[in-house]
Amino acid sequence: METLDLTGKVVIVTGASSGIGAATARLLHEAGAHPVLAARRADRLEQLGEALGGALAVPTDVTSQADRDGLVRRTLDRHGRIDGLVNNAGVGLHKLLVDTDLDEFSRLLQLNVVAALGMMQAVLPAMRGQGSGRIVNVSSGTTRMAAPTVSAYGASKAALNMISAVGRVELASDGIVVSMVLPSVTATEFDGGVFQLGVEVVPGLIVQSSEYVARFILRALRTGEEAIDIPHGPERPELVQV
Numbered sequence: 001m002e003t004l005d006l007t008g009k010v011v012i013v014t015g016a017s018s019g020i021g022a023a024t025a026r027l028l029h030e031a032g033a034h035p036v037l038a039a040r041r042a043d044r045l046e047q048l049g050e051a052l053g054g055a056l057a058v059p060t061d062v063t064s065q066a067d068r069d070g071l072v073r074r075t076l077d078r079h080g081r082i083d084g085l086v087n088n089a090g091v092g093l094h095k096l097l098v099d100t101d102l103d104e105f106s107r108l109l110q111l112n113v114v115a116a117l118g119m120m121q122a123v124l125p126a127m128r129g130q131g132s133g134r135i136v137n138v139s140s141g142t143t144r145m146a147a148p149t150v151s152a153y154g155a156s157k158a159a160l161n162m163i164s165a166v167g168r169v170e171l172a173s174d175g176i177v178v179s180m181v182l183p184s185v186t187a188t189e190f191d192g193g194v195f196q197l198g199v200e201v202v203p204g205l206i207v208q209s210s211e212y213v214a215r216f217i218l219r220a221l222r223t224g225e226e227a228i229d230i231p232h233g234p235e236r237p238e239l240v241q242v
Helices: 020-030 042-051 065-081 101-129 151-170 209-221
Strands: 010-014 034-039 057-059 083-089 133-138 176-182 199-203 227-229
Touching: 010 020, 010 065, 010 101, 020 034, 020 042, 020 209, 020 227, 034 042, 034 065, 042 057, 057 065, 065 101, 083 101, 083 209, 101 133, 101 151, 101 176, 133 151, 133 199, 176 209, 209 227
Parallel strands: 010 034, 010 083, 034 057, 083 133, 133 176, 176 227
Antiparallel strands: none
16 A cells, blocks of 8 residues: 655544644644644644644534534635544543443443544545545554453444444545554543553553654554554554654
8 A cells, every 4th residue: 555645634633632632633743744633622722733833723522413514614624625534532431340330331432432433424525525535543452452440441442443444444445544553551631641651550561652652643644554553561663664
């Protein structure tokens, strides 16, 4: 598959107000792309947009179809095209099965699964019209393990894995490439910022930086790889070179 030059490309990033999303937007800007910032926290989006040379910042609740449609409309109004989507918005839920609140689990699925699929659907008309597009869904390494308390969150991301894999097959004829990136434990505001950078939470599992994960996301946008499982342990910068 041809490596994509990100220069001048228009890429929507959801969950862009902090963590992996904000780091991805910064790296896209450095690469010469036009990141479009989407998240619920308007103040943070505005600040980041200003820092990135006036990047388009659209306050967005991705669980709302009206907000998703509005995000796409404003992106097309500003840039006239959509070359990429990074589905990064998400929430965590780590409890034992017996303690998992079903209403909370339902809200988790709405954001981590239904909204992600909704964002894919929202950008498809523009991408199909162009005959090209790259979609990167941010999943989780927890889908590769069975550990206590990860059932609800891992199940939501496992569903996203299937959507990604099927989307890759179904959309290939439209010139649209769907990839997924599966981070290890990452230092973000997730779950109240419980994971601190560089800490070894269990033997061999070291908390990695948001920017490190973001570099893999850019690698996926460029290469169109089907899946990138970010290795656990110390960060390995050589793996993100394209």
